Amino acid sequence: MDELTPRQAEILAWIRARMAEDGLPPTRAEMMRAFAFHSPNAAESHLRVLARKGYISLRSGTARGIHLCNREEEDSGLPLVGRVAAGQPMLAEEFREGRLPVDPGLFSPRADYLLRVRGMSMRDAGILDGDILAVRREAACVPQEGQMVVARVNGEVTVKRWRREGDQVWLLPEHPDFSPIPVDLRRDNLIIEGVVVGLLRVGGKL
Amino acid sequence: MDELTPRQAEILAWIRARMAEDGLPPTRAEMMRAFAFHSPNAAESHLRVLARKGYISLRSGTARGIHLCNREEEDSGLPLVGRVAAGQPMLAEEFREGRLPVDPGLFSPRADYLLRVRGMSMRDAGILDGDILAVRREAACVPQEGQMVVARVNGEVTVKRWRREGDQVWLLPEHPDFSPIPVDLRRDNLIIEGVVVGLLRVGGKL
DNA sequence: GACGAGACTGTATGAAAATATAGTCATCGT
DNA sequence: ACGATGACTATATTTTCATACAGTCTCGTC
Numbered sequence: 463m464d465e466l467t468p469r470q471a472e473i474l475a476w477i478r479a480r481m482a483e484d485g486l487p488p489t490r491a492e493m494m495r496a497f498a499f500h501s502p503n504a505a506e507s508h509l510r511v512l513a514r515k516g517y518i519s520l521r522s523g524t525a526r527g528i529h530l531c532n533r534e535e536e537d538s539g540l541p542l543v544g545r546v547a548a549g550q551p552m553l554a555e556e557f558r559e560g561r562l563p564v565d566p567g568l569f570s571p572r573a574d575y576l577l578r579v580r581g582m583s584m585r586d587a588g589i590l591d592g593d594i595l596a597v598r599r600e601a602a603c604v605p606q607e608g609q610m611v612v613a614r615v616n617g618e619v620t621v622k623r624w625r626r627e628g629d630q631v632w633l634l635p636e637h638p639d640f641s642p643i644p645v646d647l648r649r650d651n652l653i654i655e656g657v658v659v660g661l662l663r664v665g666g667k668l
Numbered sequence: 669m670d671e672l673t674p675r676q677a678e679i680l681a682w683i684r685a686r687m688a689e690d691g692l693p694p695t696r697a698e699m700m701r702a703f704a705f706h707s708p709n710a711a712e713s714h715l716r717v718l719a720r721k722g723y724i725s726l727r728s729g730t731a732r733g734i735h736l737c738n739r740e741e742e743d744s745g746l747p748l749v750g751r752v753a754a755g756q757p758m759l760a761e762e763f764r765e766g767r768l769p770v771d772p773g774l775f776s777p778r779a780d781y782l783l784r785v786r787g788m789s790m791r792d793a794g795i796l797d798g799d800i801l802a803v804r805r806e807a808a809c810v811p812q813e814g815q816m817v818v819a820r821v822n823g824e825v826t827v828k829r830w831r832r833e834g835d836q837v838w839l840l841p842e843h844p845d846f847s848p849i850p851v852d853l854r855r856d857n858l859i860i861e862g863v864v865v866g867l868l869r870v871g872g873k874l
Numbered sequence: 875g876a877c878g879a880g881a882c883t884g885t886a887t888g889a890a891a892a893t894a895t896a897g898t899c900a901t902c903g904t
Numbered sequence: 905a906c907g908a909t910g911a912c913t914a915t916a917t918t919t920t921c922a923t924a925c926a927g928t929c930t931c932g933t934c
Contacts, residue, residue, distance in 0.1 A: 481678075491890075500913055504912050522892090523920075524892085525890075525921065563773065663868075664866045665776060668816050673880070707884060710882050
């Protein structure tokens, strides 16, 4: 996919906006008016370039025959992250299990990604093995007492309830067979990967 | 909103499909070809009727200026049903708590509606009070052993695990404080309102 | 049996839209 | 200094489209 010049990007953005707004791709004449061109050919040649670079496709001979070639990335839904290896960033490609068609705004605050839960340590909070958590990335922000967080302790990712007493943090499981994880903020490396804002269970063992 | 004739409904359905398929509303000529009309005016007059009845709107003077007026019903997402009173149909307006932007196809089999859970009788299956279940309507179909169902026993709606032994059905809770509900198919009135295909927990007490 | 609504045919017409051709002007890399 | 590229102006030429007008044929109903 070729790079766009600023002008081309501007025009593509406008086309996107127009199509989102009123559902119909623009004509050359409409583009001409919008950008104060004095010739429909200015629009035509821009469309040609955008088509050549793969951002749109044009159906010849048809009115408003402009079709957006969607970047696969900004599709829709949220990325689902599976097992995360120690030391690797959360959203690294290797751990993605795909995307689920979930509206980020379904949760409040909105979710940034989905994480598949392993293990039963949060069973008594109604979170079972295989469940999918909706997670809000809360970069460098202190969680509320009792909030459920996705934390990374010395590289290891875990989902637990948050409790803090000064420099001492406790990551509390919700299952009698598991023990709280003590974290000393002065010694241990603690990263908050996000707070849990929702839960999704689909298929399988309902 | 006026009723449509079968022919009009057929044409509206085709327009919907066309627009979903290739993103562009059809022209009169395209409709003419699709329905083997011999005159573009056949298409034109159908569009006029659909517009008059409020199913579409037409932008005059613009190519492909057809816009679908979305029935609020089939908007998107799924209806969320709250407390259901005895004897009333599941999807009656009175019990709707609104709609959630959830893709029905997120679940498999696909969900038909969402139901908010009351009580803790399914706690040990990871279903808590206030949780939202995705339910697939399974009209007149026998559930699988052990499947979680939304059942209506003598008018009362409940979510339980299904177990059948001949004419005797047991609706099993998943909580030691609750007792199985015995249902005698010869005496009791049992309606399966659907099977549980997913779970959603959003906001609040995570 | 007249009447209107629904579902068309058949023919036109002008505006809307795609698209070609021939240039201008500035910028950038070689 | 030169050619390629980007961003246009200006004018034309077809198609493509929306849309009007004048009918036909078949129902159901009043």
